[in-house]
Amino acid sequence: MMFKRWILLFLTILILTGCASKREINELALVMAVGLDKGKDGGVEITVQIARPADARGQTGAPSGNTGxxxxxxxxxxxxIFEAIRNLGEFSTRRIFWAHNFIIVINEDLAKDGIQDILDFFTRNPELRMRTWVTVTPDKAKDIVSTMTGLEIIPGEALDKLFRYSSITSxxxxxxxxxxxxAYLSQSTEPVIARIKLVDRGVSNKKEGQEGSYKQVKLSGAGVIKDSKLVGTLSAKETKGLLPFIxxxxxxxxxxKCPSDDEKTITLETINETFSVKPSYKNKRPAFxxxxxxxxxxxxxxxxxSLKKEHEVNELEKELEKELKGNIDDVIKKAQKEYKADFLELGKVFNNKFPAEWKQMKNHWEQEFVDAKITVDVNAEIKSSVLLYNPTKSGK
Structure with missing residues (x-):
């Protein structure tokens, strides 16, 4: 009986999960952001932003052996990319660990050569989250990654929150x-990637006359990908026309402009938006x-x-409709005429409604998309002026 118990105990020990593959946090270099630039001789330069756990606690003084x-x-x-990462080990005292990475920043010159290798590497990496942000930039990616921000302790976290709250500015x-x-694997849709850049925006709180001397990261439209390469960009204004599609x-x-005075302005905030794309198929041609x-x-x-003046409200609503419709028309023109790339996801919409017809045209969708008729109808309504119904006037 005792012998059977020893055999059972031995077998239990064999099947128990051990700690052979454990990773101590003080042995890891936690990547917060990564930048990719063109290297020498057609290679790639990778820059990683690694958190210093001891120095990221908001301490005012640097602990012994650290920089602060x-x-x-x-x-x-x-x-x-893999070789570049391995080469980091020549001077990094810790193992590179990707699970906490917030963002991948790609220089536009590198993206113009193609992003297929970048997507392949990072989607194969089991440590990296698929919810990681991806951006392109006209600046050096290494400069974006190494830029300190004013509000967050970890710059990578600042970039993460910049995107999380980007719905405020669109x-x-x-x-x-x-x-x-x-989108890259889709038969119809081409990817668009958020675009960021460095601007002289920061203000020093310590030195007088230092305004603009600090670089800050700014959201700046989108990059258009076609056949895995960056083929162009959309401005922030054009991106406002793109966003409802995706x-x-x-x-x-x-x-x-004010209805009564072209030199003065009125500001409107969107509080509710309903957007739809309805495909149709007539005479063997798609339309939307x-x-x-x-x-x-x-x-x-x-x-x-004053909202009491109905004719002024109607005039302002028409101007708002014209502005919003213009943004959408501009991005449609860019997609159909300039880039000839369906980054508006219209092919996906058509496939969902007409799967049989899609099978006949999917192999030449680019030409079908370029020739497709797209009509835009915008209806805008000014609901209220928040708490004020009448204009603010001086009581003097």
């Missing part, structure tokens, strides 16, 4: 690795009807304006 900086940035080159799409991979728009700001219904609040009036 919350991050450590390092660069290395290689013929491939000036760049929320592009994650998973969505880019999905994601839910929660908010937006539109500034218009785009409809947008928008409700807005009057949030700032630089001129006397």
């Amino acid at each position: 900086d919350p991050i450590w940035s390092a660069s290395a080159e290689g013929k491939t 000036s760049a799409p929320k592009t994650e690795l998973l969505e880019i991979q999905r 994601e839910k728009v929660e908010s937006g700001v539109t500034v218009l 009807k785009v409809k947008m219904d928008v409700e807005t609040n009057l949030v700032e009036a630089g001129c006397p304006f």
Whole structure:
């Protein structure tokens, strides 16, 4: 009986999961952001932003042996991304660990050569999350990654929150690795990638006259991918016309001229937006009807304006409709005429409604998309002026 118990105990020990593959946190270099630039001789330069756990606690003084900086940035080159990462090990005292990475920043010159290798590497990496943000930039990616921000201790976390709250400005799409991979593998949709750049925006609180001396990261439209290569960009204004096609728009700001005075402005905030694309198929040609219904609040009036004056409200609503329709028309023109790339996901919409017809045209969708008739109808309504119904006037 005792012998059987020893055999059972021995077998139990064999099947128990051990700690042979454990990773101590003090032996890992936790990557917060990664930048990719063109290297020498057709290679790639990779820059990683690594958190210093001891220095990222908000301490005012540097502990013994540390610098006081919350991050450590390092660069290395290689013929491939993997080789460049391995070359980081030549001077990194810890193993590179990707599970906490917030964002991948790609220099536009590198993206113009193609992003297929980048997508392949990062989607194969079991440590990296598919919800990681992906962006392109006209600046050096290593400069974006190593830029310190004013509000967050870890710059990578600042970039993460910049995208999480980007719905306030609607000036760049929320592009994650998973969505880019999905569009890249699609038979119809071409990917768009958020665009960021460095601007002289920071203000020093310590030195007088230092305004603009600090670089800050700014959302700046989107990059258009076709055949795996960056073929062009969309401005922040054009991106406002793009966003309803690819994601839910929660908010937006539109500034218009006053009906009674062209030199003054009125600001409207979008509080509710309904957007739909209805495909049709006639005479063996696809067509699309785009409809947008928008409700807005009057949030700032630089001129006397009252919602009681129905004719002024109607005039302002027409101007708002014209502005919003113009944004959508501009991005459709860019997609059909300039880039000839369906980054508006119209092929996916058509496939969902007409799967049989899609099978006949999917192999030449680019030409069908370029020739497709797309009509846009926008209906805008000004609901209220928040708490003020009448214009603010001096009592003197």
